[in-house]
Amino acid sequence: MSDRLHIYSGWTVDFWTTALEFGYRNFLTIVYLSVEEGKMSQLSFRFGTVGTPKNKPKNPGGSVGGIHYLHDLGLRAMELGWVRSVRVSDTTAEKIKEAGIEKDVALSVHAPYYINLNADEDEWPKSRKRLMDASRAGYISGATDIVFHPGSYFKQPPAGVLKTIMPRLEDCVRELRVEENSVMLRPETMGKGAMLGSLEDTLEMSKIDGVEPCLDFAHLHARPGDGSMNSTREWIEVLETYLKALGEDSIKRLHCHISGIEYTEKGEQNHLIISESDFNLEALFQALLEVKSGGRILCESPTLEEDALFVQQAWQEFSGEES
Numbered sequence: 526m527s528d529r530l531h532i533y534s535g536w537t538v539d540f541w542t543t544a545l546e547f548g549y550r551n552f553l554t555i556v557y558l559s560v561e562e563g564k565m566s567q568l569s570f571r572f573g574t575v576g577t578p579k580n581k582p583k584n585p586g587g588s589v590g591g592i593h594y595l596h597d598l599g600l601r602a603m604e605l606g607w608v609r610s611v612r613v614s615d616t617t618a619e620k621i622k623e624a625g626i627e628k629d630v631a632l633s634v635h636a637p638y639y640i641n642l643n644a645d646e647d648e649w650p651k652s653r654k655r656l657m658d659a660s661r662a663g664y665i666s667g668a669t670d671i672v673f674h675p676g677s678y679f680k681q682p683p684a685g686v687l688k689t690i691m692p693r694l695e696d697c698v699r700e701l702r703v704e705e706n707s708v709m710l711r712p713e714t715m716g717k718g719a720m721l722g723s724l725e726d727t728l729e730m731s732k733i734d735g736v737e738p739c740l741d742f743a744h745l746h747a748r749p750g751d752g753s754m755n756s757t758r759e760w761i762e763v764l765e766t767y768l769k770a771l772g773e774d775s776i777k778r779l780h781c782h783i784s785g786i787e788y789t790e791k792g793e794q795n796h797l798i799i800s801e802s803d804f805n806l807e808a809l810f811q812a813l814l815e816v817k818s819g820g821r822i823l824c825e826s827p828t829l830e831e832d833a834l835f836v837q838q839a840w841q842e843f844s845g846e847e848s
């Protein structure tokens with residue numbers, strides 16, 4: 526009993542010492558923020574946008590402004606859309622990182638489109654540089670995940686293509702780790718059958734430690750081109766295959782893109798607003814809930830943040846989770 530009292534009074538003394546050291550107001554802010562974080566983490570997924578939100582105010586500009594605006598809207602993730610090139614100074618990158626931490630907006634990067642793991646020997650160094658530049662600047666910007674389009678089959682059979690690309694990808698991760706860069710490289714599932722990036726391809730690439738898929742739900746739906754991959758049963762199959770390949774931890778940190786999509790028998794055409802498309806959001810949500818998944822869902826439809834809010838709201842209603 527006396528031991529207990531001792532511990533208890535020790536804790537009280539610690540409390541007041543800490544309070545005095547930090548200043549009482551700061552201390553309360555820390556307590557408040559921890560409570561907020563606890564409350565906010567009720568949702569299994571963070572929702573947000575791929576690219577800077579459309580209607581962000583002019584000030585502050587750029588990605589920092591985007592992060593502030595998403596926070597004000599109640600969204601909690603953003604993918605920096607470096608899809609043409611990587612041109613960010615270290616100073617700007619550090620400001621982006623600070624804003625992400627301050628506003629609790631989780632960051633990732635969409636690397637340039639012009640990356641092709643299956644490029645020929647002459648082209649590969651340029652592709653590799655784009656992926657590495659995105660990974661390096663992304664890491665300084667506080668991004669934990671680097672999404673990229675894996676490339677094209679060039680009409681070669683997928684098995685042969687994978688033989689070419691696996692050592693290339695492995696070498697990129699190895700070099701990043703030597704630099705103490707901990708980003709996860711995420712090859713995206715692509716919306717056309719001719720493109721490298723089926724679910725199976727991305728899972729194969731994920732045999733490399735430090736590589737996991739970016740599941741683009743719209744692309745997965747458009748890829749077969751016949752309107753399939755739009756039911757709970759089909760999504761559960763996808764997620765169970767993922768779970769079997771990568772395990773429980775990985776299914777709790779899914780990195781996903783979502784939007785409506787227009788497609789032909791060859792696959793993806795255009796991204797659409799979800800409510801104006803045939804995408805069955807509830808069927809997907811049911812599957813995500815059943816496999817107890819979590820992570821980030823980033824919206825890529827033409828109205829970006831509007832649709833991201835729509836998806837977040839729909840998730841809350843469907844799952845019963847509260848923010």
Ligand SMILES: [Zn+2]
Nearest residue numbers: 635673674713
């Ligand atoms: Zn993409």
